[in-house]
Amino acid sequence: MKKIKKLASFFLVTALAGSILAGCSSDSEKAASNGEKQDTILEYQTQAGSVIWPELAADLGYLGDLKLESVSNFTGGPESIQLTATGETDFGWAFNGAIIKSYAKHVKIKSVVGAYGSDKNTFVGAYALEGSPIKSAKDFIGKKVGVNILGAHMEFVLKDYLRQGGLTEDEIKEVTLVVIPTVNSEQALRNKQADVVLVNSLPKDLLIERGGVIEVFKDTDIYNTEFTAGDFFFSQDYIEENPDTVKQFTEGVAKAIEWARTTPREEVTARFEKILAARGEDEMIASLKYWKSTGIAEEGGLINDAEYDIWIKWLEKSGELKEGQVKAADLYTNEFNPYAK
Numbered sequence: 001m002k003k004i005k006k007l008a009s010f011f012l013v014t015a016l017a018g019s020i021l022a023g024c025s026s027d028s029e030k031a032a033s034n035g036e037k038q039d040t041i042l043e044y045q046t047q048a049g050s051v052i053w054p055e056l057a058a059d060l061g062y063l064g065d066l067k068l069e070s071v072s073n074f075t076g077g078p079e080s081i082q083l084t085a086t087g088e089t090d091f092g093w094a095f096n097g098a099i100i101k102s103y104a105k106h107v108k109i110k111s112v113v114g115a116y117g118s119d120k121n122t123f124v125g126a127y128a129l130e131g132s133p134i135k136s137a138k139d140f141i142g143k144k145v146g147v148n149i150l151g152a153h154m155e156f157v158l159k160d161y162l163r164q165g166g167l168t169e170d171e172i173k174e175v176t177l178v179v180i181p182t183v184n185s186e187q188a189l190r191n192k193q194a195d196v197v198l199v200n201s202l203p204k205d206l207l208i209e210r211g212g213v214i215e216v217f218k219d220t221d222i223y224n225t226e227f228t229a230g231d232f233f234f235s236q237d238y239i240e241e242n243p244d245t246v247k248q249f250t251e252g253v254a255k256a257i258e259w260a261r262t263t264p265r266e267e268v269t270a271r272f273e274k275i276l277a278a279r280g281e282d283e284m285i286a287s288l289k290y291w292k293s294t295g296i297a298e299e300g301g302l303i304n305d306a307e308y309d310i311w312i313k314w315l316e317k318s319g320e321l322k323e324g325q326v327k328a329a330d331l332y333t334n335e336f337n338p339y340a341k
Helices: 053-060 077-086 096-104 153-164 182-190 201-210 219-223 236-241 243-262 265-278 282-290 306-317
Strands: 004-006 024-026 041-046 067-073 092-095 109-118 125-129 144-147 176-179 196-199 213-218 227-235
Touching (some): 041 053, 053 265, 077 092, 077 096, 077 109, 077 227, 092 109, 096 109, 096 227, 096 306, 153 196, 153 306, 196 201, 201 282, 227 236, 265 282
Parallel strands (some): 144 176
Antiparallel strands (some): 125 196
16 A cells, blocks of 8 residues: 655644645555555655754665655644645654644644744843833733744743733733744834833844844743753654654654764864755855754653653633643654663
């Protein structure tokens, strides 16, 4: 039985029914696991200006004969989930809270290894202009807050900060979320199109370097810990059809994560520079000076219940999930990760 390959431009994952629509044809390069050769070409989304762990793994030779083929640019976790669930891409990555919400709507994906997270060097921060009256959660009422996308890491972090600061759910509704592409966050803040922006990675570092802003909070302060916030995943059907491919991918990515966690920063960024140059993104190489850490909390990107339970409880508290509707153990597997042994 050949693996089904999607050729239509896009299929929505139905929010209410959770059913996945698919138009398809066979692909001679892709095959299922009934004795035929499994996938060796993994289609995915490139993140402009960044190097993701599978790309590092490929460059280090950790993926063996697996090849990565970019089919589009990454715009956010929710879209990545849809594309992976419908077969437009073979793997994706997203914030764990978004993975939980999708699973609750019967989108059957399963996480296999960590993708990103927050630590003392790499984190999501909330910033306002110097002189802003916003100093505490209460000060957010009636204000506009810029986030990169709704339903993802930044929205969850913001609302947790507001709840911990004593705001009621009705008061939280008075805080207006404005979707602003991350690259435009600084401009939106300085032009006062938003009172606060949540940013991470390069945009955060550039914002701080240029000055004139104050840090209101960061996500690691809210949870008082370092944590892996998002994972790489495959559809459950893909895992069943291509278990060896998934194992090879996961082992390679886990080794790449650990290499980046334990290798001198200068050597890591030099490798990133090589990858970006090969991709024709020479203009982004200068930004690598801001790279500080993987942000991934566990060895080799291992996943644990706690990384999902925190967001499951969040969604139960907000009424978006029924208590016990989703269990952390159903969302991920470490069976392919060599660091689990």
